Amino acid sequence: MTPDPTFLSAERSTASLARIVCELRDGDIPPELSERARSILLDLLGVTIAGARTNELRALSATWRLEEGRTRTLGSRIETTISAAAELDAIAACCLELDEGNKYAAGHPAAHVVPAAIAATRLSSTPVDGHTFVAAVVAGYEVATRFGHALTRDSRWHTHGHWGATGAAAAAASIWGADADRVAAAIDASTALIHVSPWGVVLEGNFARNLWIAGAVRAGLDAARLSEAALVDNSGALVHSLGDIVGTLDYPRLTEDLGTRWLTMEGYAKQHASCSYTHAAIDTVQSLRAHTPWNVEDVEHVRVRTHSLAAPLFQRHPTTRLGAMFSLPFAVAAAFVTDRIDTEALDPAGPLFTIAEQFSNRVHVTAATELDELLPRRRVAEVTVVLRSGEEISAMTPNPVGDVDHFPMDYPAIEAKIAQLIGDEDTAALAAVVSSIADTTDVAGLFEHLP
Numbered sequence: 001m002t003p004d005p006t007f008l009s010a011e012r013s014t015a016s017l018a019r020i021v022c023e024l025r026d027g028d029i030p031p032e033l034s035e036r037a038r039s040i041l042l043d044l045l046g047v048t049i050a051g052a053r054t055n056e057l058r059a060l061s062a063t064w065r066l067e068e069g070r071t072r073t074l075g076s077r078i079e080t081t082i083s084a085a086a087e088l089d090a091i092a093a094c095c096l097e098l099d100e101g102n103k104y105a106a107g108h109p110a111a112h113v114v115p116a117a118i119a120a121t122r123l124s125s126t127p128v129d130g131h132t133f134v135a136a137v138v139a140g141y142e143v144a145t146r147f148g149h150a151l152t153r154d155s156r157w158h159t160h161g162h163w164g165a166t167g168a169a170a171a172a173a174s175i176w177g178a179d180a181d182r183v184a185a186a187i188d189a190s191t192a193l194i195h196v197s198p199w200g201v202v203l204e205g206n207f208a209r210n211l212w213i214a215g216a217v218r219a220g221l222d223a224a225r226l227s228e229a230a231l232v233d234n235s236g237a238l239v240h241s242l243g244d245i246v247g248t249l250d251y252p253r254l255t256e257d258l259g260t261r262w263l264t265m266e267g268y269a270k271q272h273a274s275c276s277y278t279h280a281a282i283d284t285v286q287s288l289r290a291h292t293p294w295n296v297e298d299v300e301h302v303r304v305r306t307h308s309l310a311a312p313l314f315q316r317h318p319t320t321r322l323g324a325m326f327s328l329p330f331a332v333a334a335a336f337v338t339d340r341i342d343t344e345a346l347d348p349a350g351p352l353f354t355i356a357e358q359f360s361n362r363v364h365v366t367a368a369t370e371l372d373e374l375l376p377r378r379r380v381a382e383v384t385v386v387l388r389s390g391e392e393i394s395a396m397t398p399n400p401v402g403d404v405d406h407f408p409m410d411y412p413a414i415e416a417k418i419a420q421l422i423g424d425e426d427t428a429a430l431a432a433v434v435s436s437i438a439d440t441t442d443v444a445g446l447f448e449h450l451p
Helices: 005-026 031-052 055-062 082-094 109-123 130-150 164-175 180-190 199-203 207-228 237-245 276-290 308-314 321-325 328-337 351-362 411-422 424-439 443-447
Strands: 151-153 247-249 299-306 363-367 381-387 392-397
Touching (some): 005 164, 005 237, 031 055, 031 082, 031 130, 031 411, 031 424, 055 082, 082 109, 109 130, 109 207, 130 151, 130 164, 130 424, 130 443, 164 180, 164 207, 180 207, 180 237, 199 207, 207 321, 237 247, 276 308, 276 381, 276 392, 299 328, 321 328, 328 351, 351 363, 411 424
Parallel strands (some): 299 363
Antiparallel strands (some): 151 247, 299 381, 381 392
8 A cells, every 4th residue: 555645744744853852852952042942931931920920810720629739830829730730831821922922833832832841841750951951942842833834724723722732742752751753753642632722712702712722731741641651653643633624734844944944043022912913013003102293182093904814803892801912903902092012901900991992993904915925924014093184194014023033032121021020029030040940950940949
């Protein structure tokens, strides 16, 4: 029987990715990747701590019916099992929409990978040193990002909970010392354990969306367990799920320039607590407001043109924080009535929510096909403000601020971002832990000092 070429391509690509995972663990990590990992960890861990302190996570943790354990979730004093802590941390990481992302993956690799790497480190039968941990984070991030980049999603699927599981599996298997064949088996098996993640649930503001990344973390850990038990192989399971149900996979793209181009280096940091597809428009509004004499009462209406990836966000009238994060008209309106798009601005119980909701009736958004041609390198938004006087003022932003190609946030800028979220003292403690990871002989022990 002639082997199916699609399955062969999938297996070869996964095997190539697994070899890179092991090479990073067993060799030297390029210095630029080590520094990038430091920024990723500071951002993701800081945002997770902030997320754990929200009313939503406090309510969820209080009713989670946690099993007894000695592992503390980030940002709280709750102790539970390692696996339960990983899930709660993953939920906290994404609930504020402030965790870093990657435009080539069109999603958030770190939130899928880091909680799995931490859990695998804590579950390890021997202490895990800093090199092993950092290599796993970098490798997992690269694997996840490449799957996101190679995937053309069915428009009904949100980006969380599926391709990110591949990175979680790669990180966990690497930390547990798997060879290339076993890492490949874990990556492939993770795609058989993914979440269904419909856009409609997000747009309705349903908090269940925030558990999809937790599901991917669990899928990655379980896939690594299956591989370690030799119950799965690199057999092309991803062809059925990511390559068919979720969308289509460009298998050659999975390994394009592998080892010479690191998509891990091409991520972004977020300064607004909303979906990244709203950021370029928000940045444009903020720039216009900073350089013009008019005020919000002078505005007749606003026109926004952006790429079609943002089309699901054209819906209006959110009733929850999550819904507001994923409403482009609302986010743009909020940028007109407040200087910061933070958790307060998008809180339905806060004073700004009603004002922004009323102004959003003046905001009109459309997708422009010519802007799609610039994807993924540029995620452009154009904003035109029409004043009551009849004057029109327009500006365009090529990428959100914080993007690798547009005013990227360096380590001190990320540190300042986290300080605004969790305070100077906790940020200093977090930064001290992150800076010590590379040289420690026991990462799990070091994490006991996290805020």
